[in-house]
Amino acid sequence: MSKGCTFYFVRHGETYLNLYRRMQGWSNIQLTEKGSEDVRRSGKGLANVKFDAVYSSDLSRTIETAGIILEENKDADDLIVHAMPEFREVFFGSFEAQGVDEVWASINEVMGYPTVGDLWSKATVPEQMNATKKADPYHHAENYLEFWTRIEKGLIELIKTHRDTGDTVLVVAHGNTIRYMLNGLVPELVAPQPLLNASVSKVSYYDGLYHLESYNQVDHFRDL
Structure with missing residues (x-):
């Protein structure tokens, strides 16, 4: 087996749009106080992990999150955060910053399920994303192919x-x-649940394949 490499994928901390339950794709907004605290608790739990490189999306909430994690790390003095637009959130077009419930109701009108809950449980990720683009009055929201093409470059x-x-x-x-x-890369990850803020999902890559080691973990959090 080759040496491979290991990725720690961390979701950013809570932002004000998360708190207000509004769609947040490419919108830039800062972390809440709780968001910063949770990231620091996550960082303390990762303090002994020796990272060889650090990447984030180029949006402020991920750059801020990465910086806090590095502040808590014991071996991060020489590390810098490489910001990559390829790892941005899904773009929601004219739905950006609108209420979550209202937007999903609009998407479900396109999909035609009895309830939004049915949409979430029965529609695939590509179907949901393609419907979002159709529901967006300007059709600027990313569909699945646009999203995946961007992510794949990164x-x-x-x-x-x-x-x-x-x-x-x-x-x-x-x-x-x-x-x-991860849903597209890891065969064993079926219908993954939404990620918690500051959670860690660990993936190893070797012999040309991605292997899931953990998903949506927060049990490593440490008290401040």
């Missing part, structure tokens, strides 16, 4: 840099980005 860059190095890599991104990405 993944190829990471694998090109870290494959067979044995490196441990921190990637701070977004709830849908990480969930949809």
Whole structure:
């Protein structure tokens, strides 16, 4: 077996749009006080993990989250955060910053399920994303192909840099980005649940395949 590499995918901390239950894709907004505290608790739990490289999306909430985690890490003095637009959240077009419940009701009108709950439980991720683009009055929201094409560019860059190095890599991104990405990469991850803020999902990559080690973990959090 090759050396491979290991990725720690971390979702950013809670933001004000999370708190207000509003759609948050490419919108830039800061972490709440609770969001910062949870990230620091997550960082303390990761303090002894020696990261060889750190990446984030280029949105402020992930860059802020990555910075807090590095502040708590015992071996991060020489590390810098590489911001990559490829790892942004899904773009929701004109639905950005609108109420979550209202937006999903609009998407469900396109899908035609009896309830939004049925939509979530029965429609695939590609179907949901394609319906979001159709429901957006401007049709600017990303569909699945647009999202995956963007994410794949970032993944190829990471694998090109870290494959067979044995490196441990921190990637701070977004709830849908990480969930949809891992759903597409890891065969055993079926219908993954939404990710908690500041949670960790650990994936190893070797012999050309991604292997899930943990998903949506918060039990490593430590008290401040």
